[in-house]
Amino acid sequence: MSRPGEPSSDRVLTVPNLLSFLRIALIPLFVALIVDRDTTFSxxxxxxxxxxxxxxxxxxxxxxxxxSELGKILDPMADRLAMGAGLVALALRGAFPWWAAGAILVRDAAVLCAGVGLFWRRRVRLDVRPIGKVATFSLMAAVTWISWGNLGYALDDAALTLGWVSFAAGIIEYYVAAGLYLGDLRRALAEAA
Structure with a gap:
């Protein structure tokens, strides 16, 4: 989310941070709605x-x-929590395939563990890369469209096609971003040593 030379603050109560908190707060609601057959659409x-x-x-x-410094941590955390909860709920509902959910969740777990380990050991935080943001958007769109199509809503064939194209692009971007983050991690560890 940050760019080189972009000013950052220690402020907590900012509009973007409030949106990230709202995204996290809405997770239990959308999960409950998804798993209930009568409210899956909502x-x-x-x-x-x-x-x-x-x-x-x-x-x-x-x-x-x-x-803000908080936003640089909160925004990607909200992404991972929303994506993970949404994937599990949609897979439980039968709207999204478990194998595809696993491909996303395994990568997220690996990057999360590496990032938390780096921060815990060295107090170093990796910046989000633009390709990571694009990949997250592609995959969230893919999850939505594939689920839409699998649930048989209007234009389900078009939704499935759009969803799988977006998934293919997004999963490649996601793993390329993971490789870049691991390179960043190695450099950060070398600099902090």
Whole structure:
């Protein structure tokens, strides 16, 4: 989310941070809606809305000059929590395949463990890379469209096609980003030693 030379603050109560907190707060609601067959449609729409606010909070942080140290941690954390919870709920509901959910969750777990380990040992935080943001958006869109199609809603064939194309692009971007993060991790460890 940050760019080189971009000012950052220790402020907590910023519009982007409030949006990230809201995304996290909405996770139990969209999960409950998704797993209930009578409200799956509403849950899927809420999941898509939570995914969309990921872009909005980053845009507002830069536009309003509200990039914060908390936001640099909170935004990707909200992404991972929303994506993970949404994947599990949609897979439990039978709307998203477990193998595809696993491909996303394994990568997230590896990057999360490496990032937390680095921060814990050296107090170093890796910046989010633009390709990581693009990959997250691609995969959140893919999860929404594939689930939409598998649930048989209107234009289900088009949704499935769009979803799988987005998934293919997103999963490649996701693992390329993971490789770049691991390179960043190695450099950060070498510099901190």
């Amino acid at each position: 849950g899927l729409l809420l999941f898509a809305g939570v995914a969309w606010t990921d872009w909005i909070d980053g845009f507002l942080a830069r536009r309003l000059g509200q990039v």
